[in-house]
Amino acid sequence: MALLAVENLSVGYHTRKGFLKSVQGVSFSLAEGESLGLVGESGCGKTTIGMSLMGLLPENAAVTGGKILFEGTDLLQLSKTEIRQVRWKKIAMIFQAAMNALNPVHRVSEQIAEAILAHHADISEEAALKQVESLFQVVGIPPDRMRDYPHQYSGGMKQRAIIAMALSCNPSLIIADEPTTALDVIVQDQILTAIKDFQKRLNICLIFISHDIAVVADVCDSIGIMFAGQLVEYGNVKDVFDTPMHPYTQTLLASYLTLDKDFVQLNSNPGKIPDLINPTAGCRFSERCALADAACSLNTPEWVEISPTHKALCSRFK
Amino acid sequence: MKDPNTVIVQLERISKTFQTRTSFLTGPPKGVVALNRVSFEILRGEIFGLVGESGSGKTTTGRLMVKLETPDSGKLWVDGNDITQIKGRNLKKFRRKVQMIFQDPYQSLNPYLSVFESVSEPLIVHNVGDSKTRKDRVRQSLHAVGLSPPDDLFYRYPHQMSGGQRQRIAIARAMVLEPEFVVADEPTSMLDASIAIHIFNILSELRKKFKVTFLFITHSLAAARYLCDRIAVIYKGEIVETGPAEDIIQNPQHPYTQALIQAHPRFRHAIKRNITRSRRT
């Protein structure tokens, strides 16, 4: 059985202009120890999905449909007290704004020790601090900086401390929302290796949210590409990268800056932000799609199975 | 000081140490050396990249240039001013011409200001235009960073926006005054590849059209190569090499630069093959 199965999840926010449908009909599943990458344009709903899994959506948000089955239980049906038994202990999240989640008036090491103590009544303070030390080693913060205050850390160091914090309660699912964006490629590489390592070793499930498609290719087993609140391509990492089908996926890959290729000037015009209050019935990517025809903006695209482990939401494949 | 018509920013042996407070139990205060005798110059109208690892002193360098931090020693001229000395009316003029796009939009945007208030604030502070002109300028600025139609976002607050949307608000806010020199601290770290390219192209265009000079802070050599004329690689508070981006990538001298190139994310071969294939079709 899948550890996590998200079925047809739809989430939106009440705004002054109307109800903004941030996530629409998203489905995916994860077996124990598996990792899924969620990639997509800024504002496409990645964080909203993460927050829904944590039961931490803000007050103006509403889940309008779907299920989040975790170990067979629908998290959306749990009471506030029940979800607290799951949050952090079983599902942890590294927030996108993580760099600011550290409390400025406490030493970093103490904050993480506190998180450990809060969830494990049987651990001594000393043992907790020891555990913090080994977590810091995993993420690469030198021991003599452990007792610093957050403002004394660079952006990257703060991010590393936050990753250590998420690991501290031994969760079975970690949602990492852009965990390496503030890091340089060398540290990023180290952290990704560390994440892959603990993920496989401890058999933790990972949802890895990133706008960096190469990072996801490196870390994850499967990948979901999102655009304007919907998944548009989903499958095994190898399949998706070997044969990217959706035009948006192809745009993402073509815009990726590497050092290997010769320098090329790229064109990109995102145009308008997709209207999520009154979304078009047709394909949401049609305004930017090079392959779009008249039918695309009228007909609702359907999922097309490319292989048993790979599908895309585009009406041109039928 | 060199001729400010050609050299807009000039750093000479700039050093900066931060004191970190430790309690009397754990020993005397330690100093963190953020910058150690850093020297380089930025030419007017160029996009200069500062590339280096986390904690190497990039943000500190940027903050010094916009006078949010003062050096312990060394000389620093920006736009013809010795900015360690600048005061009064000159300082106000300086603040208008020089802007910084902060690294972390979660921290730099005032949570109590709506998008419109945030982006128009600099115009109000510097007494630019009447309310109609200001509205137009805000619209243009938001449109330029791909937040279009802008009016839809006017009354949103930062917590009602995604990370990448906040980042673009921060860029719009810095650009709305049409500054001459901009420190852009990792301005696209939260944006997907295709929007990042869009922003880079906008910055390039601003440079071409209005001769805006940029210090572009990044940890991505590939992004620096795409955008910058010249780059400096900073390592543990010291500049280890400076030159045209392409030269440094083709022929890195310092072991740290070599490591940077080595660690740059690349797709596995199969994947790379595919990008070229899907481009051709």
Ligand SMILES: Nc1ncnc2c1ncn2[C@@H]1O[C@H](COP(=O)(O)OP(=O)(O)OP(=O)(O)O)[C@@H](O)[C@H]1O
């Ligand atoms: N509290 C809120 N109120 C209203 N709208 C919101 C709120 N939070 C997010 N949104 C909107 O919902 C959409 C999805 O936001 P979300 O934060 O999930 O995007 P994301 O995919 O994580 O983007 P990014 O990569 O830029 O962080 C965006 O259009 C955003 O503006």
Ligand SMILES: Nc1ncnc2c1ncn2[C@@H]1O[C@H](COP(=O)(O)OP(=O)(O)OP(=O)(O)O)[C@@H](O)[C@H]1O
């Ligand atoms: N206010 C401060 N007090 C103490 N130390 C500081 C302060 N600001 C920065 N530092 C330290 O100075 C060094 C350089 O920091 P800086 O923020 O300039 O690095 P950076 O290159 O921008 O890193 P990143 O890529 O992670 O943002 C780091 O070791 C940091 O911890």
Ligand code: SF4
């Ligand atoms: S449905 Fe049409 S517009 Fe949408 S991605 Fe496919 S080809 Fe492009």
Ligand SMILES: [Mg+2]
């Ligand atoms: Mg997000």
Ligand SMILES: [Mg+2]
């Ligand atoms: Mg920085």
